[in-house]
Each structure stands twice: as C-alpha cells, then as structure tokens.
Amino acid sequence: MKVVGFAGYSGSGKTTLVEQLIPALKSRGLRVSVVKHAHHKFDIDHPGKDTWRHREAGAFEVVAASSKRLVLMREFEQSAELTVHHLLAEVYPGVDWVLVEGFKNSDLLKIEVWRDASARPVQYPDDPFIVAIATDSPAQLPESTLRPVLDLNDADGVAGWLVDNGARFEYNPEAYL
Numbered sequence: 001m002k003v004v005g006f007a008g009y010s011g012s013g014k015t016t017l018v019e020q021l022i023p024a025l026k027s028r029g030l031r032v033s034v035v036k037h038a039h040h041k042f043d044i045d046h047p048g049k050d051t052w053r054h055r056e057a058g059a060f061e062v063v064a065a066s067s068k069r070l071v072l073m074r075e076f077e078q079s080a081e082l083t084v085h086h087l088l089a090e091v092y093p094g095v096d097w098v099l100v101e102g103f104k105n106s107d108l109l110k111i112e113v114w115r116d117a118s119a120r121p122v123q124y125p126d127d128p129f130i131v132a133i134a135t136d137s138p139a140q141l142p143e144s145t146l147r148p149v150l151d152l153n154d155a156d157g158v159a160g161w162l163v164d165n166g167a168r169f170e171y172n173p174e175a176y177l
Helices: 013-027 050-056 084-088 155-164
Strands: 002-007 030-036 061-065 070-074 098-102 111-114 132-137 149-151
Touching: 002 013, 013 030, 013 084, 013 098, 013 155, 030 111, 050 070, 098 132, 149 155
Parallel strands: 002 098, 002 111, 030 098, 111 132, 132 149
Antiparallel strands: 061 070
C-alpha cells in the first residue's frame, strides 16, 4: 500500500482536499483508506446503541459488523499516544492508498496544505518529509522551493500527481520498527 500524509494548520483545507481525493483516486480504480488524528475525546457511537452500551459497560474492544461495514472501537484504560505507524498497522492491507490527515510531525512523506489567507507559516523549509505543497496561492509562498507546487483546488490533478509518483509512497512498516 502507498501512504501519504497531509500536513497543515487547522483551516488550511486538509480535510476538504482529502475528501476530494478519495473519489478522484477511486475513479482510477484504487481502494482508499484514511487515517485521521483526532484531538481530545471523540466518539463515533451514540448513547443508547448496543455498541455504546457494551463500551460503557467496560469492554476493551467492541467490533461491530454488518454486510456493509466493520467498526472497531478500542478503549484505552490509560492514556496512550499512538503513532501514525500504530494506526497504519490497523489498516486493511488490501488498500491501494492511505491518506493520513494530521500527524504533521510524523516521518511519513507528506504534502503540505497551505493558504496565504491563513497567515500561518509554512512548514516545508524545516520538514524534510514534505515532498510537495498544495496551495491556492503559489505566488505567495514565502520561500522558494524545488518541491512540486500543486493546485489545492484541483484534487484530480493532485490525485494524478500521487499516482504518477506512487512508487515513492510505497509503505514499508519494517522501516519504522
């Protein structure tokens, strides 16, 4: 499987780009998964539902499946800071691409998502894992770069660039042990 991260500050457009890349890659016949870093306590279940009740009763893991979906919820007894590599180990190995949102300080190859209007600094000059910049303001990039500059508003073009450069994003979990 191939793995690429999307790094950028809140409000830069990471979620929108990832959301648009999913169908752009799927239209090329590729299976896509997403790994997202969530802050704070979050929930995907709803109070009163069976899986919520099992989790609230103290189950360490709850696995729910139907003919269309499988969900795994794991409750940590103590706070656990998982790395992106821990989460990638949970991904179904038959996917073609994993799009990682968040984990901006990880050692994965990443595309920086940057908007001049955000007034936030760029990360690419100090992060050797950033291999391209997706922006809506290429002329406003504060530092010149030899990295590819992709159009943030052209998800199909970004998907094409990813596919054309796919070999470079092949994930080798052994390299991160």
